[in-house]
Amino acid sequence: MKKIVIIGGGVAGLSAGIFAQKNGFNSIIVEKNQILGGECTGWNRQGYHIDGCIHWLVGTKEGTKIHDLWTTVGALDGVDIYHPESFMAVEHGEVTVNFYRDLDRLSSSWIEISPEDKDQIEDFCSDIKKLHSFSVPSGKPVDMMNPFEKIKYFVSMKDIGPIMQKYGKISVKELSNKFVHPALREAIASFMPEGDYSAISVLFPLGTFTSEQSSIPKGGSKALANRMFERYISLGGKVETSCEVVELDIKGAAVKGIKCNDGKSFDADYFIAACDPKVLYEKLLKGLYNDPEFEKRYNNPEIYPLASNIYVGVGYEGEMNNIPRTLKFPVESIDILQNQKPIDYLQMTHYGYEPDFAPKGHTVITFAINQFKPELDEWEALASDKKAYSDEKIRIGKEVIHAMETRFPHMKGKLKLLDVATPQTYVRYCNANRGAFMGFWPTISGKPLAHTGNIKGLDNMLLSGQWLQPPGGLPVAVITGKDTIMRICRKEKKDFVASWKYE
Ligand SMILES: Cc1cc2nc3c(=O)[nH]c(=O)nc-3n(C[C@H](O)[C@H](O)[C@H](O)COP(=O)(O)OP(=O)(O)OC[C@H]3O[C@@H](n4cnc5c(N)ncnc54)[C@H](O)[C@@H]3O)c2cc1C
Structure with a gap:
């Protein structure tokens, strides 16, 4: 049985793993974090659950091909959908x-x-x-x-x-x-x-x-990733967690093995980089196999911008049933970092439809503040000063609560700051280039990327994940994970088995 090592256990890595097992390969996912899911995750704070990803998922409508794909990888099997x-x-x-x-x-x-x-x-x-x-x-x-x-x-x-x-x-x-x-x-x-x-x-x-093609799977992002993980394990897939890949062993046009930060190493016939391409090209391949399509985009951030987030989690001692789930409202002006334009709008999402995300009678709320090039540079610099970085997070969190109390005076004294993630959180947690949460954003001057994942000069390694097609996001991650196995099947001259109608 041919072996496949998958670097990164986000949705793309899990999808690749599931289709690898279905197609008779022996696969292992090597993931730097303790849990799988990558950016598709959530975390608990003070009795609340902060969903860190799905605001809407394309593919929740039964009868569509992408829904079939999500079901095949276990993500939507038997799951209620909130519309x-x-x-x-x-x-x-x-x-x-x-x-x-x-x-x-x-x-x-x-x-x-x-x-x-x-x-x-x-x-x-x-x-x-x-x-x-x-x-x-x-x-x-x-x-x-x-x-x-x-x-x-x-x-x-x-x-x-x-x-x-x-x-x-x-x-x-x-x-x-x-x-x-x-x-x-x-x-x-x-x-x-x-x-x-x-x-x-x-x-x-x-x-x-x-x-009706996009809605929200109940239980949230972490539960969705867990279901994919369980599907992968049930098919015989293996996982190595808390294990960051730091080196590749390359001979000629073939990768022979990977080495991890804990000293472990793994060899295989094929390797899939389901991690950020910047990690692959710069850190693992040491700049020797750079791809002109990615280079062009990294070197022209005006035309090919990246966005990250400040993501604030807040607990509310009350219910929000009469307030729209996602609401943008004007705020007096919130300063972000030192040299940036203050923001005059806030976007909040509440999870009143998820009773298990908060103690009884309470609601968890998240606020997403998009960050672009100038802010990303400043966050990067600030992160080297731990105290200043942490103070800035707390200050922003308090400003968000103040703005919410101003908009909804009945909430005064009932809002609690749970957590503030910044672009640097995504860098640290997922090795995400600049903390980006989607691929390159479509602009009128930019050319959409349509990348096969092939790496020129290496015969047995492929790139997979949300960066290969615009605009990124979970559908691109699950599709490209599957596509990567289709490509490996073609190299192996075997029919791709999907147990799903993919034509
Ligand atoms: C706040 C937020 C909201 C979002 N909302 C939505 C939404 O509503 N709808 C939607 O479709 N998408 C949304 N997204 C985007 C979605 O989360 C991503 O597109 C998707 O999860 C990317 O999956 P991926 O597998 O390609 O990459 P990732 O999730 O980044 O997975 C890469 C994995 O590789 C691991 N890794 C990296 N380097 C190494 C290494 N050297 N060794 C081992 N492991 C490594 C990482 O830890 C990670 O687990 C959102 C993202 C964020 C952050």
């Missing part, structure tokens, strides 16, 4: 703009806010509706398709092309400026920070959300 009625609500003065799941309701509520935007609103909703026929491609990767399969694939994408053309070349700001009412403008602009970000980043999430 929030609104993607998010954005407050602007006295007006609240809701991104309802029901497109007719979205349209009529927006027209009520701004009758003069009627034509634009209807055009916007009609374009979102065109995406309802879109199903995330989760079968064979395009480069592995035969000509017939390619034609079928491109025909299935025929409705998407015009939308890509229309929105791929305008920025989120330009899209928002098509609306007259400031609340609608603000709501759309709030999808992305100011800059060159492509309006596709607004259309696609709303397309999958309003077609």
Whole structure:
């Protein structure tokens, strides 16, 4: 039986492991942390559970291919799905703009806010509706398709092309400026920070959300990763945790083995790097096998931006049933770090639909504050001074609580700071380059990456994970993990076994 070593036990590594076992390989996942899941995780603090990932998952709709894939890897097997009625609500003065799941309701509520935007609103909703026929491609990767399969694939994408053309070349700001009412403008602009970000980043999430393709698996992110882990173990997969891969043994065009920080080493016939590509190319391959596609993107952060998060967990002694699950609201101004623009909006998500995430009668709330290049540099510098870093986290946490109490005065004295994660948390925990939580963000000048995971100069090592296709996220992680095993099967000249209809 051929052996596969998988570096990294995030969703991509777990997916690769599950399909490796299904296809008759003998695999082991080597993971630097104590638990598997990578960025798809959650953690307990003071009696509360902070979900660190899933705000929405593409693939929760039964009958779609991506749902079948999630079920095959055990992620959604027998799991209840929570369907929030609104993607998010954005407050602007006295007006609240809701991104309802029901497109007719979205349209009529927006027209009520701004009758003069009627034509634009209807055009916007009609374009979102065109995406309802879109199903995330989760079968064979395009480069592995035969000509017939390619034609079928491109025909299935025929409705998407015009939308890509229309929105791929305008920025989120330009899209928002098509609306007259400031609340609608603000709501759309709030999808992305100011800059060159492509309006596709607004259309696609709303397309999958309003077609019921994305919702939230109950139990959260850590439970989802655990189910995949259990599926992997049940198939005979092996795991080595608290074991960071620090060196590769390379002979000619083949990797022979890996060495870990605890002195352990593992050899295999194939190696899958299901970790951040920067770790692979710079640390493990020592810059000797750099990939021009990744280099181009790392060297042009303006065109290929990365985002990380400050992620604040707060416990509330009360229930929030009448407050939208995800809400953006204006705040007086919160300073972040020393040299950065203060933020004037906060995005909060509460987990009132998850009774087990908080003590009875309480609710856990998270706040995500996106961080980009200038902030990422500053966090990196600050992390070297432990006290200053910790003081800044606590100060931001307190400011967030103050802003929440100002917006919801009845919560005063009932909010408790649980935890503050920063971009450096993701660097330390997952070896994530710059703490990024998705791949390169789509901009109007950037070219989307479509990477096979092959590494030029190495015959038996492949890259896998969310970085291979935009915009990253969990679906790309689970798909690329599976794709990597399809590629290894092809190298081995054996049919890929999926126990799932992937054509
Ligand atoms: C706050 C937040 C919210 C998010 N929300 C969503 C959402 O709503 N929907 C969605 O689809 N996605 C979301 N994401 C993104 C999602 O979590 C990621 O896209 C996905 O988990 C990436 O999976 P991956 O396996 O490619 O990489 P990772 O999860 O980064 O896994 C890589 C693994 O490799 C390990 N590793 C790295 N280097 C080594 C080494 N040298 N040796 C051994 N192990 C190593 C790491 O510890 C990690 O476990 C969110 C992420 C964050 C942080």
